[in-house]
Structures are given as C-alpha cells and as structure tokens.
Amino acid sequence: MVIVVVEDDNSIADLLHLYLTRANYRVYLCRDVDSAISTIADRQPSLVILDIGLPGDRDGLDLCRHLRAGGNEVAIILLTAREDEIDRVLGLELGADDYVTKPFSPRELVARVKNILRRTTAVRPEDPAKLEHFELGNSVVDLKRREVIIDGLPESFTSREFDLLVFLLENRGRALSRRQLLDGVWGDGWYGDERTVDVHVRQLRKKLGASLPLETVWGLGYRLD
Numbered sequence: 773m774v775i776v777v778v779e780d781d782n783s784i785a786d787l788l789h790l791y792l793t794r795a796n797y798r799v800y801l802c803r804d805v806d807s808a809i810s811t812i813a814d815r816q817p818s819l820v821i822l823d824i825g826l827p828g829d830r831d832g833l834d835l836c837r838h839l840r841a842g843g844n845e846v847a848i849i850l851l852t853a854r855e856d857e858i859d860r861v862l863g864l865e866l867g868a869d870d871y872v873t874k875p876f877s878p879r880e881l882v883a884r885v886k887n888i889l890r891r892t893t894a895v896r897p898e899d900p901a902k903l904e905h906f907e908l909g910n911s912v913v914d915l916k917r918r919e920v921i922i923d924g925l926p927e928s929f930t931s932r933e934f935d936l937l938v939f940l941l942e943n944r945g946r947a948l949s950r951r952q953l954l955d956g957v958w959g960d961g962w963y964g965d966e967r968t969v970d971v972h973v974r975q976l977r978k979k980l981g982a983s984l985p986l987e988t989v990w991g992l993g994y995r996l997d
Contacts, residue, residue, distance in 0.1 A: 773889060774798045774817040774945035778808040778835065779851065780827050784874070788821060791878040792885070798945035798995065805830040809838065812846065818889055818945070819847040821881075822868075824859055833863055840867040847888050849881070906941045909983030913937060920980075927979055932957065936972050940986065940996040949993040969993070 775792055779785040780803045792799045800815055802808040804826055812820065820839075824832035836848055850863045850871040863871055869888050872881055906913040912921045918934055920927050929937070939956045940948070948956075950966040958968075973994060977984055985997040 773819070773943075774800065774815050775819045775821065775885070776800045776802060776808065776811055776815060776817045777821045778802045778805075778826065778832065779821070779823045780804065780825075781823070784823075784851075787878055788881070791882050795882050795886070796947045797885075798947075798997065804828050805832075805835045805838075808835055812839070812844070815945075817846055819849065819885060821849045821851060821885075824850055824852040824863065833859070833866060836863060836866045836868055849884060849888065851876075906938075908941070908980070909985075911980060911983045913941065922980065922983065929979065930975075933972055933975055933979075936969075937976055937980075940994070944996050947989045947992055947995040951993075953993060 775797045777785055777788050777792070777799060779788065779801070785801050785803075789799050789801060800811050800817070802811050805828060808820075808822075822832045822835060826832050826835070830838075832850060832852075836850070839846060839848070848868040848870075850868045851874060852859055852863075852871060853874040870884055872884065904915055906915075910923050911927075913934075914921065915938065918931075920929055920934070920937070935957045936953065939953065943956075950969045953969050954966060973986065977986065987995045987997060989995050
C-alpha cells in the first residue's frame with residue numbers, strides 16, 4: 773500500500789519514512805500543499821499523513837479540505853504541534869480520520885496507520901477487488917473478460933499469469949514475499965518451489981514490458997509501484 777507523508781520538518785519526515793517502510797508500506801514524502809496535491813493525484817495512496825502547520829499560503833487543513841471537496845476519500849491522519857483543540861476538531865470535521873499530537877511515538881503512529889487501513893480498505897467502494905478493470909501504462913486489465921489489452925490489442929496470458937497480475941495490482945505499492953504471492957494466487961494449500969513465482973514474473977515482464985513497474989525487493993519478493 774502507498775502512503776503519502778506531507779511534512780516540512782525533515783527529521784520527522786525521515787523518521788516516518790523509516791518506520792513506515794519497515795512496515796512494508798511504499799512511502800512518498802512531500803513538503804508543501806502543492807507537491808502533495810500532485811503526488812496524491814499521481815500515486816493514489818491508501819493513506820495520507822498530513823502535518824497541519826505546513827509552509828506557504830495553504831496549510832494541512834486546507835489540503836484536507838481540498839481533498840474532501842474533490843471527492844477524494846483517502847484516509848487522513850493529521851499531525852499537529854498545536855495544542856489548540858479547535859484545530860483538531862476542525863480537522864476531524866473536515867474529514868480527517870485521526871490526529872496525532874507532536875511529539876509522538878513512531879510505533880504508535882504505525883499502529884494507528886494499520887488500524888485505519890484495516891477499516892478503510894474493508895469498506896472503501898473503490899477497493900480494487902470491486903473494480904471491473906485496471907489501467908497499467910498502455911495496458912488495460914479487464915477483470916470480467918479476464919484479458920489484457922496492450923496498445924489496443926489483446927495479449928495472451930495463462931490463467932496463472934493473469935491471476936498473479938491481478939493480485940499484484942490489488943496490492944499495488946506493497947512489498948510482497950514469494951510466500952504471500954503463492955498463498956494469494958496459488959492458494960494456501962500449494963506446496964512447491966517458491967521460485968515458481970520468479971518464472972511467472974519473468975513472463976509478465978516479457979509481455980508487459982515498460983507498462984509493468986514491478987520492482988524486485990531483494991531478500992523478500994516483489995512490489996508493483
């Protein structure tokens with residue numbers, strides 16, 4: 773899963789990046805509202821960690837207001853060094869899911885992230901599992917027809933290759949071990965060499981080329997960006 777952190781204090785941003793990446797989240801850092809709006813639109817995160825006191829003409833509350841006014845229901849955790857209850861209440865009224873007051877425990881914040889994502893991904897209407905298709909670069913993955921269209925033309929995929937691609941798309945931004953991929957695609961009862969995942973990944977890369985932003989996570993498995 774992808775998380776965008778909007779924080780102008782480099783030490784806090786780096787600390788959050790460290791703990792969240794350790795928890796297997798894909799993290800993007802922004803320092804101000806303008807860069808955050810662009811990154812959120814581009815990366816489609818599952819959650820935004822948002823400092824209220826950002827530099828410039830617009831602060832974190834303005835960004836929260838902008839996202840909700842535009843219909844973006846991404847989960848939001850506010851960070852604030854302000855003791856004023858009005859700011860916290862206003863943030864929640866604007867649609868934030870939670871807030872954390874600085875200084876904070878990084879481990880506690882990660883725990884809150886996990887809890888919020890469990891709730892929001894369970895009910896979010898745009899959950900990938902409920903979509904009819906995915907767009908991936910110059911390719912479209914049609915879930916109903918179980919076919920992949922590349923540059924307007926259908927490409928042949930085996931059933932296992934298609935299921936692996938869909939599982940990666942449903943977990944986009946998340947680092948997945950080979951065991952997790954086997955359990956999710958082949959099933960919990962499947963036994964065999966975990967390297968069979970690598971064979972299928974090579975086939976996906978061969979067929980999709982640059983459309984497939986799939987990274988190898990050394991010592992673990994793969995992550996689709």
